[in-house]
Amino acid sequence: MTEKIISTGFILAFLTIIACSSEEGNLLPLKPSESRPRTNVSLTSEPTSTTNVSESIEYVSTNTPISVTTYQPTVKTTPVSTRTTNQTQKFPVSAKDTTLETASPTQTPTPIVITPTLKKEVVEPKLPNPTPNPFKIISQICTDESGPVCSELRLGDDYFTTTSPQKGYLYACNAKNPNAPGSNTDRLTWVDFTMKTWNFFEKLWLPKGSFEATPGTYEETIIGNTRTIKTNNLPVDGKIGDWPMTDYPILTEIDRNPGIPSSGEFSVSYSTDPSEADSPSCVSLGPIGITKNGVVIYNASDARGEDAVAKEIVDIFGGHPAMTDYHYHFIPERLDNKFLSDGHSDIVGYINDGFPLHGYKGSMGIEMTNKDLDMCHGHNHGVLGYHYHATIEYPYTVGCYFGIPASGSHVPRQSNMDVRNEPPNKNPDLSRAASILGVPEESLRSALGPPPPNLAESAIILGINEDILRAALGLSR
Numbered sequence: 001m002t003e004k005i006i007s008t009g010f011i012l013a014f015l016t017i018i019a020c021s022s023e024e025g026n027l028l029p030l031k032p033s034e035s036r037p038r039t040n041v042s043l044t045s046e047p048t049s050t051t052n053v054s055e056s057i058e059y060v061s062t063n064t065p066i067s068v069t070t071y072q073p074t075v076k077t078t079p080v081s082t083r084t085t086n087q088t089q090k091f092p093v094s095a096k097d098t099t100l101e102t103a104s105p106t107q108t109p110t111p112i113v114i115t116p117t118l119k120k121e122v123v124e125p126k127l128p129n130p131t132p133n134p135f136k137i138i139s140q141i142c143t144d145e146s147g148p149v150c151s152e153l154r155l156g157d158d159y160f161t162t163t164s165p166q167k168g169y170l171y172a173c174n175a176k177n178p179n180a181p182g183s184n185t186d187r188l189t190w191v192d193f194t195m196k197t198w199n200f201f202e203k204l205w206l207p208k209g210s211f212e213a214t215p216g217t218y219e220e221t222i223i224g225n226t227r228t229i230k231t232n233n234l235p236v237d238g239k240i241g242d243w244p245m246t247d248y249p250i251l252t253e254i255d256r257n258p259g260i261p262s263s264g265e266f267s268v269s270y271s272t273d274p275s276e277a278d279s280p281s282c283v284s285l286g287p288i289g290i291t292k293n294g295v296v297i298y299n300a301s302d303a304r305g306e307d308a309v310a311k312e313i314v315d316i317f318g319g320h321p322a323m324t325d326y327h328y329h330f331i332p333e334r335l336d337n338k339f340l341s342d343g344h345s346d347i348v349g350y351i352n353d354g355f356p357l358h359g360y361k362g363s364m365g366i367e368m369t370n371k372d373l374d375m376c377h378g379h380n381h382g383v384l385g386y387h388y389h390a391t392i393e394y395p396y397t398v399g400c401y402f403g404i405p406a407s408g409s410h411v412p413r414q415s416n417m418d419v420r421n422e423p424p425n426k427n428p429d430l431s432r433a434a435s436i437l438g439v440p441e442e443s444l445r446s447a448l449g450p451p452p453p454n455l456a457e458s459a460i461i462l463g464i465n466e467d468i469l470r471a472a473l474g475l476s477r
């Protein structure tokens, strides 16, 4: 009972901190362009943290009759001091932090009434690991002992090849294209271009906010030996960032992606009994597989042929849109949440050749690295047969197709092709546009004809809406 009182007290104190750190009592970071220029104090860290907090709120609201007045001051001081110490060690203290620090002493005039025995039982409150910067995230696989060192992940730019598959490389079908849209290299403060590494902990991500997408769908049916997966390409678990990113100047100056995710039909059919191809094949831009969360997987590179996970801004839930097409370039850790009896990760999705993609853990629950996997980023063991693994190092999902890839059907959307704030692009990236439209690049090129293209005519040739063609080319109206 006393434990319950204490833990309730902790939660109350925790809520007090939240109330202190946010006038609106809103747990979600505000958009910087809104009322406050800095929102460094936020308890939003990992996707799960926010959920934990709201669960705590429910718990307290149903238990408030318990009298905790005597204990409140005690428990109030503990988490506050822990938290502020933590912050001052690691992060610059903002105006908000100062408020927090000065608030706690003035609010603790009541003598602490607690017996020594009870004091011993007071354990560290299980607060979500506070990440004061709402643009940064933490990760379990990055904080444990095994697997790649997340503060110096290998930058994938030099591990991109179009000639032949190699272990640890992405064997890509599309050549590098330095003119394609991508991030502003000068602003990538978490990338060490000398060491050719990037720091997961220092990377910026789009926070959660008020944006809500249509609920995601995922429907998997098996008829004979064909597995058909239909989704609306939005996350089934509903976890998505605050798109469009153009509302966040700090992020837009790094990556000008103007996209807004919206639902669209996505359907693929794979063999349930895929077989090894005579030789591995290259991986194209655009969808290369689908997660059980209903969101498509793109390969590890951006349209330039550079490391998309290291360089592009995605949301704290791991995805971002190409126009309206939400996708992952790596597997968000929360999707790796089912394990086989020996600790091996379960299937998190399927790759275009029909082989399954498992999560981060191999046999005995040991986190996989490129060293454990073949050149296509998979391996074959036990009853599982051949399967790919997610890793937190480039190429993240697959390096090449071990089997024969099926061509997915990707229906471009007819609505919400919002390209606002996107400046006219003098050199549209045809390879990226073709991938967005789901047509061969040659078809797009011939439909456009010699410059300057007549977009209305080209759209008719391609059998698509002119706005969609414009959006895919990154052109404004």
Ligand SMILES: [Zn+2]
Pocket: 298, 308, 312, 320, 321, 322, 327, 329
């Ligand atoms: Zn992308």
Ligand SMILES: [Zn+2]
Pocket: 344, 358, 361, 362, 363, 379, 381, 384, 387, 389
């Ligand atoms: Zn395995």
